[in-house]
Amino acid sequence: MRKLRTAILISGRGSNMMALVEAARAAEYPAEIVCVVANTADAKGLEFAAANGIATMVIDHKAFPSREAFEKALDAYLRSMNVEAMALAGFMRVLTAGFIAGWDGRLINIHPSLLPAYKGLHTHERAIADGAKVHGCSVHLVTPELDGGPVLLQAEVPVLPEDTADVLAARVLTEEHRIYPQALALLSHRIIAETP
Numbered sequence: 001m002r003k004l005r006t007a008i009l010i011s012g013r014g015s016n017m018m019a020l021v022e023a024a025r026a027a028e029y030p031a032e033i034v035c036v037v038a039n040t041a042d043a044k045g046l047e048f049a050a051a052n053g054i055a056t057m058v059i060d061h062k063a064f065p066s067r068e069a070f071e072k073a074l075d076a077y078l079r080s081m082n083v084e085a086m087a088l089a090g091f092m093r094v095l096t097a098g099f100i101a102g103w104d105g106r107l108i109n110i111h112p113s114l115l116p117a118y119k120g121l122h123t124h125e126r127a128i129a130d131g132a133k134v135h136g137c138s139v140h141l142v143t144p145e146l147d148g149g150p151v152l153l154q155a156e157v158p159v160l161p162e163d164t165a166d167v168l169a170a171r172v173l174t175e176e177h178r179i180y181p182q183a184l185a186l187l188s189h190r191i192i193a194e195t196p
C-alpha cells in the first residue's frame with residue numbers, strides 16, 4: 001500500500017507527534033512517519049521518536065545567520081529524506097512564504113483554538129478571559145498568513161465555569177490527539193489520489 005512519506009516538525013513535548021506516530025502504526029493508515037525534525041536539541045519528543053525507530057534530526061535555528069538559511073537546511077534535509085508532506089506539531093518557528101510555497105498543499109499545522117478565533121499564542125487564556133463557552137482545536141493547511149490557512153478539521157470542547165487555562169488546555173489536547181491523525185489521513189488520501 002502506498003503511504004505518504006511524512007515528516008513531523010516539533011519544538012518541545014511532542015504529544016501530537018506521538019499521536020501521529022501511533023496512528024501511523026496501523027497497516028491501513030495512509031501516511032508513514034519517516035522523520036521527526038526539531039529546531040532545538042532539547043525537544044523532549046525526540047526521545048520518543050528515536051525510541052520508536054524513526055529518524056530524528058536537529059536543525060538548530062540558532063546555528064544559522066538568517067531565517068532563510070535555517071529553512072534552506074531544513075528543506076534540504078526533508079528533500080534528502082524524500083518527504084512528501086509535513087505536519088507541524090508544536091513547531092515554534094514561523095516559516096517564510098518562500099519555504100511554504102515549496103510545500104504548497106502539503107504542509108499542515110495543529111492550532112489550539114477554533115480558527116479563525118484566537119490565532120497566535122495563549123489561546124486558552126484568551127478564551128477564558130473572553131468568557132467563551134466553546135473552544136477547541138483546528139488542523140489547517142499552512143499558508144503565509146500565520147494560523148490563517150484553510151481548515152481541514154476542527155473539534156469543539158466546552159469551556160466550564162471553573163476552568164483554568166491548564167485544565168482547558170488538557171481538554172483541548174485530548175481532541176488534538178484525536179483529530180490530527182484524522183486530518184493527516186485526509187491530506188494523505190488527497191495527495192495520493194493526485195500522485196498515485
Ligand code: GRF
Nearest residue numbers: 013014015016090110111112
Ligand atoms: C499543541 O497545543 C498544539 O496545538 C500547539 O502547540 C502544542 C504542542 O503540544 N501548536 P505538543 O508538543 O504536541 O505536545
